[in-house]
Amino acid sequence: MNFGGTIRPNNKAVAIFLVSVATLYLIYTWRNSAALAKESAFGSEKVSIGEILCAAIAAAEAGGREVKAVREKGTELNEKSKGKTKEGVKDVLTDGDMRSHQVMYSTLTSYFPHIKVISEEHDENNISMEPVNFNKKCPALEQISKLEWAPNDSITIWIDPLDATKEYTENLLEYVTTMVCIAVKGEPVVGVIHKPFEKKTYWAWVGQGMAEELLEINKAPEADNESFIISLSHTGDAVENRIKSKFPNAKVEKAGGAGYKSLQIASRHNAAYVHMTHIKKWDVCAGHAILKALGGRVTTMKNEPIKYGSGANDQVLIKDGLLASLHNGDFYSKLFKE
């Protein structure tokens, strides 16, 4: 049959009109469903954890460059007192902390404006630093098989712009780290610990992959199970005595920085990291994620889990200390809990 002859000019116009409306409708529904895929039901949006990992590595390394530059200027660090820690140790703040904070914080908040970022420092000094660029498909992602997305409001990013500030002012630079941690629903998922003075970056994504450096050291033999690491700045022997009461022959090493000590456990230098007093979550989260990725265990000294959310009821302070180990975690927990 030949329909062509039966369509009169005004029918043609109607047909064109109908096709146009249908096309517009299709475009409209397609765009809407694309938007729906990004936004879930409760006004949140999905963010790629892999992209945050790339930004976290770039931020930790950029912070590290500032930390190093301030130290190497050889002039004053512009040290200020933040008061005293629970152990009576002077809590200091330097230009290194501030500049590192600024660049790390501005990088993470400018790329991820809808994610809660918590830093140890605040913008008091009015130093303004531009965010650094990063590659959204950074080399770290090459070994990740399953890129995960999470709703923005389930994510908290923790920043420690300069861990071991006191040691930094004393030129004990091997203890100094910059850290970023990504927590999803309170669980530590990605940890990045950068050592600025060794230019090394250790990162791990729980269940997904980790930096070459960690894969390498993970082949080392297990640490002596009575080798402990504790804080250099603890005054008195309380922690050492507590350990010796459980393990009379224990070897107890002292070191600065929670990031450094976590890596000593990850690298099987020491079997357990013991901290008996208050500690802040930005000190612990990245190391926790790394040790978790390696199969380790991190709890309070009361054997309670540590969560890293940022809800109204979440605290920054961990009041009951810290116990971190790679092997025999249950054993140490039960022992110290007694």
Ligand SMILES: *[C@@H]1O[C@H](CO)[C@@H](O)[C@H](O)[C@H]1NC(C)=O
């Ligand atoms: C998550 O994203 C939504 C939509 O963009 C936004 O309204 C909300 O404030 C974000 N939540 C946080 C914690 O930033």
Ligand SMILES: *[C@@H]1O[C@H](CO)[C@@H](O)[C@H](O)[C@H]1NC(C)=O
């Ligand atoms: C911060 O720096 C800007 C630009 O250098 C300056 O205009 C502003 O007054 C400063 N604010 C404070 C509180 O020092």
Ligand SMILES: *[C@@H]1O[C@H](CO)[C@@H](O)[C@H](O)[C@H]1NC(C)=O
């Ligand atoms: C520690 O190592 C010793 C010697 O290898 C072993 O006898 C002991 O059971 C171990 N303890 C734990 C807690 O693994």
